[in-house]
Amino acid sequence: MAARKVVLITGGGRGIGAASVALAAKAGWDVVFTYAGNAERAKTTEAAARAHGGEVLAVRADVGDPAGIAASFAAVDDRFGRLDGLVNNAGITGPKATLADSTDAIWDRVLRVNLIGAAACCREALKRMGRGGAIVNVSSRASTLGGAGEWIHYAASKGGMDSLTIGLAKEAGPLGIRVNAISPGLIETELHAAAGMPDRVAQMVGGVPLGRGGTAEEVAEAVIWLLSDAARYVSAAIIPVAGGR
Numbered sequence: 001m002a003a004r005k006v007v008l009i010t011g012g013g014r015g016i017g018a019a020s021v022a023l024a025a026k027a028g029w030d031v032v033f034t035y036a037g038n039a040e041r042a043k044t045t046e047a048a049a050r051a052h053g054g055e056v057l058a059v060r061a062d063v064g065d066p067a068g069i070a071a072s073f074a075a076v077d078d079r080f081g082r083l084d085g086l087v088n089n090a091g092i093t094g095p096k097a098t099l100a101d102s103t104d105a106i107w108d109r110v111l112r113v114n115l116i117g118a119a120a121c122c123r124e125a126l127k128r129m130g131r132g133g134a135i136v137n138v139s140s141r142a143s144t145l146g147g148a149g150e151w152i153h154y155a156a157s158k159g160g161m162d163s164l165t166i167g168l169a170k171e172a173g174p175l176g177i178r179v180n181a182i183s184p185g186l187i188e189t190e191l192h193a194a195a196g197m198p199d200r201v202a203q204m205v206g207g208v209p210l211g212r213g214g215t216a217e218e219v220a221e222a223v224i225w226l227l228s229d230a231a232r233y234v235s236a237a238i239i240p241v242a243g244g245r
């Protein structure tokens with residue numbers, strides 16, 4: 001029997017990442033996932049995914065820190081010695097702020113985690129995807145909507161991620177590596193409360209043609225499809241999962 005495929009999912013402790021960890025395990029992947037600091041939630045996610053069979057390993061590692069990225073890939077190497085998939089899901093909005101009120105420190109941290117960290121993870125993944133592979137970047141509809149009045153810094157980091165997706169798909173295609181992005185809309189996770197806007201989805205749902213916020217699982221379904229062989233001719237795609245928004 002062929003060895004099981006291995007995927008690294010960043011930011012897998014909660015939200016969209018946790019739903020992706022669960023669905024990946026269910027789909028037959030062995031999973032390494034990272035989290036920033038919430039060990040309790042990571043433990044719950046790890047146990048729930050293990051119930052689907054296969055191996056699941058949680059690693060506390062900051063994707064905004066080169067040492068954290070090195071530790072994440074070292075965990076993959078030590079436990080599995082192979083890598084077939086990467087989901088760049090870890091992301092932060094930074095605080096709500098207009099461009100005028102934002103600071104270099106906000107821009108530095110948000111770009112560091114969302115874009116530079118994701119690019120560095122792609123670089124590490126390329127070194128290990130000798131048999132080909134699939135990379136899925138979790139971008140945001142903010143990349144084209146612009147984040148005005150809330151977080152242009154966040155929107156710009158996701159715009160960078162879209163460019164990363166398109167460019168790397170062209171560089172890595174000849175190596176048998178597909179690179180795609182999911183662009184979620186308003187999804188019911190703790191991300192909004194973390195930015196000080198716990199009711200954000202409910203308040204903005206009027207702008208969603210399908211009339212509701214999305215769930216983490218609905219985003220994860222698309223992530224896992226892009227990882228799978230069913231998407232074998234799909235690369236450089238940026239797929240909105242946003243209820244038409």
Ligand code: NAP
Binds near residue numbers: 183188
């Ligand atoms: P979330 O509920 O806030 O969960 C974020 C996860 O990422 C947590 O597990 C957190 O770890 C981890 N994380 C945060 N910073 C990290 C870092 N520096 N290094 C490693 N892990 C880190 O977020 P979410 O809503 O699921 O968002 C996931 C992705 O979807 C993000 O890239 C976000 O930009 C994107 N997205 C979300 C929405 C939405 O409406 N929710 C819309 C568009 C795009 P801890 O658990 O340890 O804190």
